[in-house]
Amino acid sequence: MIPQQFEYSAPKSLAEALALIADGGKPLSGGMSLIPMMKLRLAAPDRVVDLARIAELSYIREQAGSIHIGATTTHHEVESSAVIRAKCPLLAETASFIGDVQVRNLGTIGGSVAHADPSADYPAALQALEAKIVIKGAASERTVSADDFFVDTFTTALEPGEIVTEVIVPVEAASTGTSYQKLLQPASGFAIVGVAARIQKSGGKITLARVGVTGLSNRAFRAAATEQALTSGTAVQAAADVVAQAIDANSDLYASAEFRAHLAAVYAARAIDAAIRRTS
Amino acid sequence: MTVTITVNGTQHTHSVEPRLLLIHYLREHLSLTGSHIGCETSLCGACTVELNGKAVKSCSIFAVQCNGAQVTTIEGLATGDRLHRVQEAFWNEHGAQCGFCTPGMVMVSKQILDRNPDPTEAEIRHGLEGNLCRCTGYQHIVKAVQAAARVRA
Ligand SMILES: Cc1cc2nc3c(=O)[nH]c(=O)nc-3n(C[C@H](O)[C@H](O)[C@H](O)COP(=O)(O)OP(=O)(O)OC[C@H]3O[C@@H](n4cnc5c(N)ncnc54)[C@H](O)[C@@H]3O)c2cc1C
Ligand code: FES
Ligand code: FES
Numbered sequence: 001m002i003p004q005q006f007e008y009s010a011p012k013s014l015a016e017a018l019a020l021i022a023d024g025g026k027p028l029s030g031g032m033s034l035i036p037m038m039k040l041r042l043a044a045p046d047r048v049v050d051l052a053r054i055a056e057l058s059y060i061r062e063q064a065g066s067i068h069i070g071a072t073t074t075h076h077e078v079e080s081s082a083v084i085r086a087k088c089p090l091l092a093e094t095a096s097f098i099g100d101v102q103v104r105n106l107g108t109i110g111g112s113v114a115h116a117d118p119s120a121d122y123p124a125a126l127q128a129l130e131a132k133i134v135i136k137g138a139a140s141e142r143t144v145s146a147d148d149f150f151v152d153t154f155t156t157a158l159e160p161g162e163i164v165t166e167v168i169v170p171v172e173a174a175s176t177g178t179s180y181q182k183l184l185q186p187a188s189g190f191a192i193v194g195v196a197a198r199i200q201k202s203g204g205k206i207t208l209a210r211v212g213v214t215g216l217s218n219r220a221f222r223a224a225a226t227e228q229a230l231t232s233g234t235a236v237q238a239a240a241d242v243v244a245q246a247i248d249a250n251s252d253l254y255a256s257a258e259f260r261a262h263l264a265a266v267y268a269a270r271a272i273d274a275a276i277r278r279t280s
Numbered sequence: 281m282t283v284t285i286t287v288n289g290t291q292h293t294h295s296v297e298p299r300l301l302l303i304h305y306l307r308e309h310l311s312l313t314g315s316h317i318g319c320e321t322s323l324c325g326a327c328t329v330e331l332n333g334k335a336v337k338s339c340s341i342f343a344v345q346c347n348g349a350q351v352t353t354i355e356g357l358a359t360g361d362r363l364h365r366v367q368e369a370f371w372n373e374h375g376a377q378c379g380f381c382t383p384g385m386v387m388v389s390k391q392i393l394d395r396n397p398d399p400t401e402a403e404i405r406h407g408l409e410g411n412l413c414r415c416t417g418y419q420h421i422v423k424a425v426q427a428a429a430r431v432r433a
Contacts, residue, residue, distance in 0.1 A: 001320045008281060008298035008344050028345075035340045036322050038299075048298070050345060076334070100410025101388055102325060105334040106341065187323060189409065 003038035010050040014057060014136070014165070017049055022138040022161040025049035029072055029111035032103050057110070057165060060084060069167045071110025075099070078109060087171045090178035090196055094125040097182055099189045110164040116219070118153045118250065119190040123220030125180055126167065127212030128196040133157075134166035143168075150219045176200050176208075177278030181271040182215070183263055185254060191215040192255050193263045195243070197271035199230070201279045206230045209239075211272065216264045217247045226268060236276070240269035283347040287312065288356030298344045302336075303327045305343040306353060314354035314383050318412070325411030328384035329353045335391035337410070354383035357390070365431045366390050366424070375424030377415035384411050389425045398429055 009025070011017045021027055026045035028034055029052065037043040051057060051072055059070040060081050067088055069078065078084055079095035098104055098112075098121050112122045113133060126133075126146040133149045135142050138161060149157045158164070172178065182194035193215040200208035209230035214220040225246075229239035244261035251257040284293045287310060294309055306312045306329070315338055318326030322340040329338045330352040357364035366389050369375065376382040385408070392399055392407035399407065404425045405418070413421060 002301075003299045005297065005299055008342070010344070010347070031341055031345070032322070035342070039301075039320070039340075052345065100325070101391060101407055102328060102335050102337045102410045103322075105331075106336055 001039040003035075004041060004044040006038075006045055007047045008050065009047070010053045012053055012055070014054055017051055017054055018136060018138040018161075018163070020047070020049045021163060023047075027051055027111075027114070027163050029114075030074065030103075030107035031111075032099070032107035033111065033115045033117065051110070051163070062087065062171065065171050066168050067171060069109055069169070071164045071166060072108045073110075075104035075107050075109070075112075076101075079104065088129070088169045089172065090125050090129060090180060090198060091122075091169055093178070094121050094180040094194075094196060097121055097180060097184075097194075103189075109167050113149065113167065114156060114158060114164050116150055116152075116154050116156045117190070118218055118220070119185070119192070119194075119215045120220070121180070121182065121191055121194050121214060123150055124191070124194045124196040124212040124214035126169070127220050127222045128178075128198050128210040129169045129212075130210065131170075132168040133164055134168065135162050136165045137162040146220075147222065150221075153218045155219075172198075173200065175280050177275040177280075179271045179274035179278065181267045181274065183267060193260055193267050195264065195267045195271040197268070197275040199272065199275040199279055201276070205233065206276075209272075211243065211268060213243060213264060213268070216244060216249055216260055218250070221247070223268065226272075230272065236272050237265075237269050240265045240272060243268040281344055281347075283343055285343065285346050285349055285351055287351045288353060296343050298342060300343045302329070302331075302338040302341045302343050302346055302351070305346075306338060306351070312353050312355050316380055316383055318380065318384075323410075323412065324381070325384040325388060326381050328387040328411065330387060330391070333394070335388050352387075354386060357386065364390070366393065366428045369424040369428035369431065370421070373420050373424040373427050375416065375421045381411060381413040381415075385413065385421055389421075389428065392425060393429055399425070401426070 025047040057072040182191040196212040198210040211223040225242040249257035316326040318324035
């Protein structure tokens with residue numbers, strides 16, 4: 001499987017890369033989605049701009065209650081970062097479930113969110129974390145919420161010429177319990193469904209519930225009905241049972257829409273239970 | 281485009297098409313046929329090599345992305361006649377049957393142990409997720425990784 005010919009450049013600065021991308025270049029990060037697509041000729045860019053050599057896009061920084069993660073930070077760097085493991089364990093746990101060792105060594109957080117695969121793992125966690133995505137173009141810069149960023153299957157808020165430069169997640173309060181649970185597609189490792197939960201409790205009651213779901217539908221989303229049920233005292237399984245409410249569930253060879261909706265309730269309950277056990 | 285890549289300690293410079301995949305560079309330009317092409321779709325791990333110390337699937341990365349990098353293939357693990365401890369363990373524990381998956385299995389097992397010298401069985405199985413074997417049922421491969429871990433311990 002040989003991709004179509006293309007021109008390749010590997011700029012060292014973000015400004016240079018943005019100019020090349022504004023001119024029609026296709027960004028390449030870890031290549032773990034783009035290169036398989038190029039080999040199948042589902043993608044055939046004329047010009048590829050490799051972001052991997054831009055030092056200013058690779059970092060993990062804690063700053064004023066948030067953790068800023070540069071776009072080319074790999075899944076392995078996220079899962080093994082001491083700062084992220086201690087202060088945003090949900091993201092580290094989610095990264096550790098992506099694909100396999102080799103995919104995590106190359107694949108990046110910027111590439112994953114930009115690709116917006118409806119079964120990708122990060123989007124569930126980023127929805128539950130109410131993360132922000134920083135977007136830059138040659139002459140623009142804006143920050144959007146994860147909820148506004150993930151628009152549809154393989155579709156994001158990115159405009160032509162723009163790239164993701166950073167993902168911002170909150171420093172988690174030490175008392176918050178979090179968990180990511182997924183049923184993986186046995187061949188690819190992608191989530192058939194994946195659920196990320198964040199729970200805070202006070203005086204025996206759930207005071208904060210955030211539930212992000214991936215794999216179920218066209219985009220990762222926050223399960224508002226489940227969150228509300230949890231904070232109004234509904235039992236976990238009953239709250240999880242409404243996770244697929246009003247959602248148009250995906251259907252494929254591996255799981256029908258009905259089965260996926262069922263799985264979403266099962267994995268939501270597991271994630272919420274595990275998150276509750278981790279609260280303090 | 282001209283690329284300079286150090287493979288198993290030897291520096292090579294070639295003019296290549298940007299679309300040349302690392303696995304084809306290794307097998308066809310350098311005649312290093314130890315890394316295998318199993319699936320060509322980034323799922324089987326038979327093509328796993330080390331790129332700057334990180335295990336990667338060489339069928340899913342272009343040679344141009346590796347310009348200036350250090351690559352280690354299965355051919356680069358032994359020191360003269362002395363096998364690497366992971367190779368030795370695969371030999372002793374019957375970690376290979378047909379051997380097709382073995383180069384990739386050995387490379388990823390080395391990565392598992394480089395990062396975690398004393399992994400649990402669950403950690404070993406998690407580490408092997410990107411590599412498929414049609415013969416062994418994985419049991420002997422897991423045992424080989426455990427045996428290799430004991431050699432260092
Ligand atoms: C075998 C295998 C198993 C996998 N399993 C999983 C899994 O279980 N869960 C999961 O979530 N993912 C999985 N993936 C996908 C993996 O996580 C990819 O790393 C990720 O989807 C894309 O990131 P990348 O850095 O490799 O991006 P690339 O492949 O380089 O790019 C992907 C797309 O995003 C664009 N792009 C890249 N970077 C940017 C940027 N900074 N700004 C704007 N656009 C950009 C590219 O132009 C391209 O369209 C798997 C991949 C493989 C090969
Ligand atoms: S040939 Fe590279 S993963 Fe199968
Ligand atoms: S030994 Fe035959 S595929 Fe693994």
